[in-house]
Amino acid sequence: xxxxxxxxxxxxxxxxxxxxxxxxxxxxxxxxxxxxxxxxxxxxxxxxxxxxxxxxxxxxxxxxxxxxxxxxxxxxxxxxxxxxxxxxxxxxxxxxxxxxxxxxxxxxxxxxxxxxxxxxxxxxxxxxxxxxxxxxxxxxxxxxxxxxxxxxxxxxxxxxxxxxxxxxxxxxxxxxxxxxxxxxxxxxxxxxxxxxxxxxxxxxxxxxxxxxxxxxxxxxxxx
Amino acid sequence: xxxxxxxxxxxxxxxxxxxxxxxxxxxxxxxxxxxxxxxxxxxxxxxxxxxxxxxxxxxxxxxxxxxxxxxxxxxxxxxxxxxxxxxxxxxxxxxxxxxxxxxxxxxxxxxxxxxxxxxxxxxxxxxxxxxxxxxxxxxxxxxxxxxxxxxxxxxxxxxxxxxxxxxxxxxxxxxxxxxxxxxxxxxxxxxxxxxxxxxxxxxxxxxxxxxxxxxxxxxxxxx
Numbered sequence: 001x002x003x004x005x006x007x008x009x010x011x012x013x014x015x016x017x018x019x020x021x022x023x024x025x026x027x028x029x030x031x032x033x034x035x036x037x038x039x040x041x042x043x044x045x046x047x048x049x050x051x052x053x054x055x056x057x058x059x060x061x062x063x064x065x066x067x068x069x070x071x072x073x074x075x076x077x078x079x080x081x082x083x084x085x086x087x088x089x090x091x092x093x094x095x096x097x098x099x100x101x102x103x104x105x106x107x108x109x110x111x112x113x114x115x116x117x118x119x120x121x122x123x124x125x126x127x128x129x130x131x132x133x134x135x136x137x138x139x140x141x142x143x144x145x146x147x148x149x150x151x152x153x154x155x156x157x158x159x160x161x162x163x164x165x166x167x168x169x170x171x172x173x174x175x176x177x178x179x180x181x182x183x184x185x186x187x188x189x190x191x192x193x194x195x196x197x198x199x200x201x202x203x204x205x206x207x208x209x210x211x212x213x214x215x216x217x218x219x220x221x222x223x
Numbered sequence: 224x225x226x227x228x229x230x231x232x233x234x235x236x237x238x239x240x241x242x243x244x245x246x247x248x249x250x251x252x253x254x255x256x257x258x259x260x261x262x263x264x265x266x267x268x269x270x271x272x273x274x275x276x277x278x279x280x281x282x283x284x285x286x287x288x289x290x291x292x293x294x295x296x297x298x299x300x301x302x303x304x305x306x307x308x309x310x311x312x313x314x315x316x317x318x319x320x321x322x323x324x325x326x327x328x329x330x331x332x333x334x335x336x337x338x339x340x341x342x343x344x345x346x347x348x349x350x351x352x353x354x355x356x357x358x359x360x361x362x363x364x365x366x367x368x369x370x371x372x373x374x375x376x377x378x379x380x381x382x383x384x385x386x387x388x389x390x391x392x393x394x395x396x397x398x399x400x401x402x403x404x405x406x407x408x409x410x411x412x413x414x415x416x417x418x419x420x421x422x423x424x425x426x427x428x429x430x431x432x433x434x435x436x437x438x439x440x441x442x443x444x445x446x
Contacts, residue, residue, distance in 0.1 A: 185305035
């Protein structure tokens with residue numbers, strides 16, 4: 001008989017959590033940069049630029065994350081003629097993916113700012129970039145917090161897909177421990193519970209914040 | 224960079240890829256229908272059931288929404304056989320997709336139900352309709368109509384996330400792409416084309432779901 005599932009195996013799973021969190025945070029940071037560009041390009045006066053941002057969002061929201069991961073992974077391998085390490089490929093793929101979703105979320109937040117704010121800024125003879133920077137963005141940032149936290153939950157869950165190309169994070173650690181102990185009925189529910197512990201508090205925070213901000217904006221509560 | 228792209232290999236295997244796409248469409252469409260059914264039952268339970276039922280539905284929804292789909296698949300395929308429930312890969316995939324969609328869609332349908340003006344329910348009660356009759360004839364139809372766009376987006380997300388069921392050897396587009404990529408050594412080309420197929424399917428589903436909306440909710444109505 002092989003190993004059975006004990007404290008050592010449980011610690012192995014716990015030690016994989018930082019990889020999951022690090023990947024999620026990295027992708028969130030990368031996605032924030034991409035997403036800010038995408039959100040702004042979606043609302044600039046120039047039509048071709050808006051179209052470019054719309055296609056970017058359509059492409060990344062219309063294809064599976066797994067495929068984006070494969071194309072990035074093998075694409076980098078083709079580009080550099082060597083099999084690259086999993087880290088850069090996974091980080092790049094998840095950043096591009098997050099950028100599309102955050103871009104769309106943040107565009108929504110920007111558009112939720114009343115038109116009069118733009119007009120008032122224009123009356124002060126600010127140009128488009130200054131209107132955006134000094135008047136709109138900070139107000140929009142407040143509205144964007146709950147859906148952004150909600151997306152972070154989605155991102156943490158989706159980083160599990162990196163396990164498929166061999167990147168060692170929580171799910172991959174679960175696979176490894178299952179192979180070592182032959183106890184999937186113990187390992188996978190524990191892995192699921194660990195994800196739940198990471199994600200549930202964030203989900204609750206997102207819900208609470210949403211209620212606060214809806215109340216502040218005077219949006220009617222249905223629930 | 225002196226890698227030579229060879230897309231003609233992909234072209235030769237296009238029939239197999241299209242067959243995979245068809246399997247993905249079948250799998251997703253079945254899961255959508257079953258998942259919607261689960262969602263409607265859960266939404267009814269959560270808005271009209273006794274407290275234990277409400278609590279149970281809430282637990283189901285929170286558990287599924289705060290754990291990764293990939294881990295859920297692993298539990299259905301690898302963990303359940305330990306307690307004697309043995310599913311084939313494609314059945315496990317279908318069950319996992321249904322259970323996953325059921326939780327997300329239940330929240331969406333519930334939002335639709337709560338948006339129904341209370342006067343409607345009171346009027347129905349005044350006419351002597353029973354609880355289930357009120358749900359069946361007064362509530363569910365307009366509720367589904369209100370939240371249809373959100374449901375359609377969730378359906379498409381499900382179709383895209385079906386690509387990860389290839390990890391439990393369920394046969395669909397990603398699994399077929401994996402095997403073709405590894406036998407021809409043209410990974411990048413195959414994944415690139417498969418990504419395009421997924422994009423086409425996402426657009427196709429969006430159009431199809433739009434047509435269903437028109438056929439179910441708009442036809443023969445003046446308002």
